[in-house]
Amino acid sequence: MSRSDGRRKLGRLLVIGGAEDPDEKDMTILPRLVEMAGGKRARVIVCSSPSEDPHDKVRTYEKLFRKLGVAEVIPAPITERGQAAEPGLLEGLERATAVFFTGGDQLRLTALVAGTQFCERVRERLFGQGLVVAGTSAGAAAMSGVMIIGGRSEGTVRRADVALAPGLGYWRDTVVDTHFNQRGRPNRLFTIFAHNPQVLGIGIDENTAIEVEPGTRFTVLGEGAVMVLGGSVTHTNAPDAGDDDTLALTDALVHILPDGYGFDLKRSRPILPGGDEVERPGPGELTPSRVAREQQRAG
Numbered sequence: 001m002s003r004s005d006g007r008r009k010l011g012r013l014l015v016i017g018g019a020e021d022p023d024e025k026d027m028t029i030l031p032r033l034v035e036m037a038g039g040k041r042a043r044v045i046v047c048s049s050p051s052e053d054p055h056d057k058v059r060t061y062e063k064l065f066r067k068l069g070v071a072e073v074i075p076a077p078i079t080e081r082g083q084a085a086e087p088g089l090l091e092g093l094e095r096a097t098a099v100f101f102t103g104g105d106q107l108r109l110t111a112l113v114a115g116t117q118f119c120e121r122v123r124e125r126l127f128g129q130g131l132v133v134a135g136t137s138a139g140a141a142a143m144s145g146v147m148i149i150g151g152r153s154e155g156t157v158r159r160a161d162v163a164l165a166p167g168l169g170y171w172r173d174t175v176v177d178t179h180f181n182q183r184g185r186p187n188r189l190f191t192i193f194a195h196n197p198q199v200l201g202i203g204i205d206e207n208t209a210i211e212v213e214p215g216t217r218f219t220v221l222g223e224g225a226v227m228v229l230g231g232s233v234t235h236t237n238a239p240d241a242g243d244d245d246t247l248a249l250t251d252a253l254v255h256i257l258p259d260g261y262g263f264d265l266k267r268s269r270p271i272l273p274g275g276d277e278v279e280r281p282g283p284g285e286l287t288p289s290r291v292a293r294e295q296q297r298a299g
Contacts, residue, residue, distance in 0.1 A: 009130035013212035017204030018137035037098035043072040050104025050138040084116035098132040101139025145169045153184035160243040162188045194238040194247045201229035219262040228255040
């Protein structure tokens with residue numbers, strides 16, 4: 001699935017909406033990560049910097065990955081930026097086949113890791129040596145160039161209802177939101193999209209993930225849904241709206257994709273489980289609403 005350019009090999013992302021594999025007897029997402037990383041030969045770094053108790057978080061995931069039969073779990077409970085340059089950790093990164101960022105607080109993660117030797121080497125290996133980079137909840141939100149760090153689920157489509165900060169930038173031109181429908185977060189993506197329709201908005205439910213081939217496509221796995229927000233916006237009042245003003249947004253496209261569906265990142269089109277792309281309706285094709293209007297006129 002990874003593509004090569006000479007000796008360079010593009011890795012993949014596994015972006016998880018949080019609360020993955022609640023039943024350890026019937027796990028699907030973490031086993032897929034292990035499979036992507038080499039199965040029994042997988043060597044996984046667990047970076048638990050987002051957590052308030054990073055050592056406990058490492059122990060939790062080490063137990064799960066050991067249960068799945070990986071060859072090695074490399075702990076990275078980074079709590080000081082200097083630790084991200086320690087020789088032992090960087091040596092571990094060189095032999096790792098996957099890096100996994102846990103949940104917690106995405107601002108804590110970027111404050112401790114962004115711009116460090118560890119962070120930049122992860123980027124180099126992702127885009128040049130086939131490294132798998134995964135994250136759940138806060139670890140998933142931090143994947144994008146700009147990340148959501150807060151917002152009110154009971155809010156509406158207003159600038160005041162979402163807060164942003166720079167992310168790790170492993171997946172550019174996207175914004176990822178997690179625990180999506182469980183915590184009522186669609187308004188956050190709509191607000192961001194109104195201000196920058198060039199960005200692809202992606203909301204991922206709990207126990208749901210997307211496997212991403214950067215720049216090419218992604219595929220959904222898990223029990224929930226993924227919402228993709230795109231389209232050519234024809235109008236928004238965002239340039240003139242105040243923080244507490246409700247935003248207007250017209251001709252945005254929303255795709256709801258469950259397990260097995262995918263998305264073509266080059267063409268911005270959903271992909272059916274069989275692999276066929278959903279074609280755009282032609283300008284002359286009648287939608288159901290248009291059919292109804294034509295029938296009313298004819299009657």
